[in-house]
Amino acid sequence: MSQVPKILKLTSNDPGHKLFLMGNEAIARGALEAGVGVAASYPGTPSSEIVGTLSKIGPAIGMYVEWSTNEKVAFETAMAASLCGVRAMASMKHVGVNVALDSIMTASYIGAVGGLVLISADDPGAWSSQSEQDNRYIAQQAYLPVLEPSSVQEAKDMVVRAFDLSEQFQQPFIVRPVTRVAHGRGDVVLGPLPEKRRKGVFFKDASRFVLNPGSVRKNRPLLIQRLKRIQDAANELPFNRLRITDGSRIGIIAGGVAYTYAMDALRWLGIEDSVSVLKIGTTYPVPSKLVLRLLEKMDRVLVIEELEPILELHVKSLAFENRLTPKVHGKDLLPVAGELSVDIVAEAVSRIAERDLPSVIQEARKRRSELVPLAPVRPPTLCAGCPHRASFYDINAASRLVSMELGESVVPVHPGDIGCYGLGFQPPLNSKDVSISMGGSFGMANGFARVLDVPIVAHMGDSTFFHSGIPPMINLVYNRANVTMVILDNSSTSMTGFQPHPGSGVTALGEGTVKISPEAVARACGIEFVEVEDPFETSKAIDTIARAIRHHGPSFVVLRRKCAVLAQREGQKALPWRVDQNKCVDRKPPCQVGCPLHVDVQGYVAHIREGRFSEALELIHERLPFPGILGRVCTRPCEGACIRKKVDDPISIAALHRSVADHAMSNVPKIEIRDSKDQKIAVVGGGPAGITAAFDLRKLGYKVTIFEALPVLGGMLAVGVPEYRLPRDILKSELAIIEEMGVEIRLNTRIGADLSFSELRSSYNAIFLATGAHRSVGLFGDEVEGTPVMDGLELLRNVSLGEKVPSAHKATIVGGGMAAVDCARTCIRLGFQQVEMLYRRSRSEMPVLDEEVQEAEKEGVKIHFLVSPKSILGTKPLRVECVRMSLGEVDASGRRQPSPIHDSEFCIETDLLVSAIGARPAFEFIEEREVRRSSDQRFLHVDQDTMATHIPGVFAGGDAVSGPSTVVQAMAAGRRAAASIDRFLRGLELRCDVSAERGSGNRPLMNLKSVPRAARVQMRTATSEDIFDISREVNLGYSLEEAAQEAKRCLSCECKTCINLLGCPAVILEHGRVAIDQEKCPGCGVCAQVCPNEAIVKGGRDGNSSGN
Missing domain, CATH: 3.40.50.970 (Thiamin diphosphate (ThDP)-binding fold, Pyr/PP domains)
Structure with missing residues (x-):
């Protein structure tokens, strides 16, 4: 056996x-x-x-x-x-x-x-x-x-x-x-x-x-x-061994684990039997006799040790004192920082031995350089269900609450400490601003409190408190510091293996002992504000911490909850939580909510960030037909909503939108048309609203015809936006998509003159009126022909269509909107030597992007604010009486109402006076009995949600309904009208729930404290010589690299509050949706308390409300 x-x-x-x-x-x-x-x-x-x-x-x-x-x-x-x-x-x-x-x-x-x-x-x-x-x-x-x-x-x-x-x-x-x-x-x-x-x-x-x-x-x-x-005695110890190899002139001295690396390196290099080696086990004091014996026989010596050159300095000192002259190498060939490895040591040895690195090392390095980038990044993180995560959320929320009370410029400072909770310093918790040593948070808090007039909230663990936190706590009390101390008590020294400490009630030997509580020590030291909370009960904990911060003098809060790992070992794991996907309607990012078209900005910006411009274009085409046009002329409400502006500047969303067209339009994917339908739809007006409606309806398979009175398609895009802002080749190429989709386009066709409205109604199943607002508002009432005042829209239209325009020395434009700025900059390009603008309000009230005003001023336009023309005094030369204005109460437009200042009249002379103070629609082709007007008779009356008029099958939108607005607002109206027309033709109720598309307007609860500042990528512009070319575009767009760089500034701030605020490894994304890993979830429920939509519920698997 x-x-x-x-x-x-x-x-x-x-x-x-x-x-x-x-x-x-x-x-x-x-x-x-x-x-x-x-x-x-x-x-x-x-x-x-x-x-x-x-x-x-x-x-x-x-x-x-x-x-x-x-x-x-x-x-x-x-x-x-x-x-x-x-x-x-x-x-x-x-x-x-x-x-x-x-x-x-x-x-x-x-x-x-x-x-x-x-x-x-x-x-x-x-x-x-x-x-x-x-x-x-x-x-x-x-x-x-x-x-x-x-x-x-x-x-x-x-x-x-x-x-x-x-x-x-x-x-x-x-x-x-x-x-x-x-x-x-x-x-x-x-x-x-x-x-x-x-x-x-x-x-x-x-x-x-x-x-x-x-x-x-x-x-x-x-x-x-x-x-x-x-x-x-060290010279005789067995841990110090010298091997002199006959004929060898190269020696290696290595101490500690570096000796193991050295011997492996010698074997890899194939020279272990031809190099002398001194192994040192007593790195202090060094075995000097053995060192000298090696130095006497060597020409070159390499001292191998990790970190500091301590052995190296001793060896060099012995060589110098004994007048020995071998060349001693060490940290000139080896790093001072970090661990050594066999290949690092082998490279150093190969250099003094004048040997090539063996192919096995070179191949290993090559493989490592190839494989390391492929490995998933796994930053260390707090465990799922860790009470410290909840504690940091509580501290952050309480700090933000107090900051809001004191003013956003008052930002609390959070000194932190050493422990497993140190992992919370990473996003999204960003738990500490500084940490140096165990117990250091309370000591540093005292210093911060002496020089900063902001709340100081310091934290440390329970084990650290007993280790080194009590003396600095006493110092804070003794010196009456206004500091909030937070103890993260998880009942063990968790990071190093869950060892007990004085607060655990048990010794290292497992024997029961006195359980010392941090709060009892704090009270004994004279702290008046001492509270204990469960960090998982977030509302109570946040309230307590906020009260502690407001307290004058030292305050002390213990956040006590057993370590999640220990709790699970003891069988205390609760049922996991799950996400009710019916309630988890991802709150739309503010940029998407702010966009009238609700374009998935975050989605296409993410594609740009990765260089996927074709995918970005496909995503944009789901919502609109012409990214290159809109990217150039949009007023960018999305950027106004961008959360990034709280950090530095908003993302250049419009520029990124345009870059998609610039870099992907040469390979435009074919727009998918659904099953063809027999119903015919007439779109009256080929401007932004009409084209967008036609785009959406054609995608649904309807037969669509656009009737346009102008000789070109595009409406105001073609005749109201100057070419220096919107090049005509871009306009034509993107609008060509509409025709390629199968939309019939009839130019030079005016309803009323060429085709009656009644004929239109009898020939088409539905009609969308999108005639725009092309008639100018008169400067002194309706202008009589021969009056020396030119219509601003007429000026822009004539330039766009290549018709005759006046030329002279000085032009004066009246108005402060985009049309007025466009007229002024157009006059500069027409050769006027002096161009001025008169605006009756102040600069801050101008309804135009500030950068457009800056560009106009840079080109030479002079703007007179709080000035309004009153009358024409003479025509040869043209003399205009003006009056100065003052601003009063806010009017219906949201701007302060201008009023003339008594006895402030003055006179100006000019060669051309351009009126650009507004526009209105023209409805001669429609009788009032056919389509109702607004109460003031200026616009068509529709249901604002469905864009339906009182006549079944007739819809209207854009400037004809709202008055002069923005391109993107007109497009949004076209989109709403198209959806209603589709429902009308399918016999459905016109009204439908659009809340999911529009999304919530609430801002996401983001922690922006750790977001690094990054300058906005500025778009390249034309040279000063080129800007006076009327057909030369001023803004030249982004390169591929610039677009990707700007896209990387995006914070991706959709809802995902549970992920953005907690960073729990159990809360994950699956196919873009929030889910909870049922194996990892310990059932703490903190994410459920954080969720603003009450979408995280107890028990079961992720799914719908029934848990299936």
């Missing part, structure tokens, strides 16, 4: 056998083999598993193990045990040494009695730390020898030997495993366990143990002598 193999455990006393261990477990085994009686630590990656392992086995073997409140207490506990003759170990991460440094620096003066070892787990690469500090520097300063393991086996062996050396030389020792060793795994050969552990006995020796100036002067020479003896 074969023998059953023995099962080994960490406590097995089986010398020579092997166990597969983590580095920290190997260190724990070393403590067992060394006979350690006391082990103390504060949790901190990468050292936590050492005491975590010992806490499970310590009581059974007579070892005392504790999680101390901080590293200073841990070291002092171990040191006291050492002074009683008991072997003791304090373990901590590298930055924890800073906390213990006061005691560590003086410990070396006293020395050790029982072996005293400090485990300093350093973290090259800062994988879980706030710095990469190299504690070998601290060791030198404190005169503490350092053993640095290169493997898991050596980690165990060095711990055992460190205790022997500590007692031999009566000096504390440091063992310095780095993360790669502490968390690495490997076979470890076990050594024997001691039969029994020592009992402590303290022999008093005040001259040694009580430090004062006298004892320091006595002990320091003894300390220096001890270190000298240790340095001599």
Whole structure:
């Protein structure tokens, strides 16, 4: 029969056998083999598993193990045990040494009695730390020898030997495993366990143990002598090994884990047998005799170590002192920052060995460069259901609430701390503005409060509070700082492995103990405002935190909820939540809501961002026929609604809209026409409203005919918008799409003159009246022919159609709207030497984009504000009497009403006076009995929701109904009319619910604090010489790269409040819809409280309201 193999455990006393261990477990085994009686630590990656392992086995073997409140207490506990003759170990991460440094620096003066070892787990690469500090520097300063393991086996062996050396030389020792060793795994050969552990006995020796100036002067020479003896002994330690290769003139010196990298690199390069190697295990003090033996025989030496050049400096110093001349390399070939690796070391070795990098390394680098960009980005994040996420949401919401009360310029400052909650600093939580060290948030809060007149809301974890938060809290109370302190209490030291702390009510050994509460400590220190809340009850927590911020003096809030991981381990996972998709009607982005056509701005901007211009064009064509036209002439209400303007400038939406046409119109996808229908529809007027209606109706399969009185299609686009704003080739190419779709177009056809309205009604199943507003409002009433005043619309129409226009020296344009600005800039291009505008209101009341006014002024147009013409005094020369105006109350237009100032008349002379003060429709072709007019008889009367007149089948929209408006408003009217005509012809009720299309006007609850500022990409413009060419476009659009750059400024601010405010990994997007990962969701319900649509409900799977 074969023998059953023995099962080994960490406590097995089986010398020579092997166990597969983590580095920290190997260190724990070393403590067992060394006979350690006391082990103390504060949790901190990468050292936590050492005491975590010992806490499970310590009581059974007579070892005392504790999680101390901080590293200073841990070291002092171990040191006291050492002074009683008991072997003791304090373990901590590298930055924890800073906390213990006061005691560590003086410990070396006293020395050790029982072996005293400090485990300093350093973290090259800062994988879980706030710095990469190299504690070998601290060791030198404190005169503490350092053993640095290169493997898991050596980690165990060095711990055992460190205790022997500590007692031999009566000096504390440091063992310095780095993360790669502490968390690495490997076979470890076990050594024997001691039969029994020592009992402590303290022999008093005040001259040694009580430090004062006298004892320091006595002990320091003894300390220096001890270190000298240790340095001599280092040359004989087995952890320092020198191999001189015959004939070799290249040497490698490597310490710690760098030795492992070096040996692998030599093997990869195929030169391991031709290079001399010195392995250093005592990186302080260095084995100087071994170093000198290597230096004497080498021409070139490479010192390999992670982080600081400590070994390198010692080696160079020894070479200099002993007049040795090999070229010593180190950090000139190797990085100071981050971890080393085999390929990094191999490259450095290849350079001093004058060898090419082996193909395996080159291929590995090539593969890595190809594969890394393909790997999904997985930034560290708080767990699903983490109470810290809810806490940060509560803090942010309360801070915003107080900011709104004090004014948006008052932005609270949030000092943060070190812990797993540090992951909340990333979007969307953006939890902290600064963090430096454990306990640092309360200390820094005091400084901020002294120099800033804004709320200071500092947070730290419960374990950190006991570690280092109490002294700065007392300081805030003592110095009466106006600071809100928030404790994130999740009942454990979660980030490092869920270790207990003084607030947990249990020790490292699992024994029950006094449970210390942060709120009790705060009250005992005299803080008046102390409250405890559950962060998952967001409304209460937000209210409490807001009250705390408003409180004058220090305030203290504990947000207490057990860590989600611990709760789930204890079987406390609640039923998951789900999204009721019937209620989760994605709240439209403000830009889409602000657009009269409700174009999916966010969608096509996202395509532009990725360079997909054809896809962007397809998306735009779902809503409108001519992106190139609208991108040039739109008044951009979407940009006014853009949330980005709260950060810097709104997205250049119109310019991006235009860029789609500029870069994709050469490959226009064919517009899909649905099944052809027999019904015929007449569209009277080929302007923006008429064309949009025709576009939509033709897509639905109807037979559509456009009747246009002008010789060109486009209405005001063709004869009212100058070519420098809208090039005619762009206009023609985009309007050609309408004809290509099969829309019949009849130009030079005037209803009433060429075809009666009654004939139209009898020949077509439906009619859409979109005749526009082409008749100007007279300056002094209806102008009589021969009066020296030209109609602005006539001027623009004549220029557009190539007809005769006057030319002279000075032109004066009356009006302040877009038509007036267009007339002024057109006159500049016609060669007028002096162009002026008269506007009866102020600049801020001009109903035109400010940049258009700026461009006009830059071209030479002079604008006189608060001036109105009164009468014509003479025609040869043309003399106009004007009057100055003042602004009174706001009128129906939303602007202040101008009134003449008494006795302020004055006279101007001009060659041409252009009236551009408004326009109105002309309805001669329709009798009033046929289609009702508005109450003032100026416009057609329709139902504003359906665009239907009182005559069945006759609809109207655009400027004929609203009066002069914008292109995009006219297009929106055409869209509404088309939808109603379709419903009419299908026999459906004209009214329908359009709320889903229009979306909600509420602004999304976005946290803009962390959005970096980014300058708006300015559109290229024509040169100063070209702008006077009447056919030359002024704004030249974006290049592909410029468009993508501007599109990247988009914040994608549709609803998705649950995602935007919480960032919970359980709340995801599936096919563009919000969903909840049923496996990840712990059932905390915070997302349900945040959802503005009450669309997140308890239980079941994502889906409709029935849960199916």
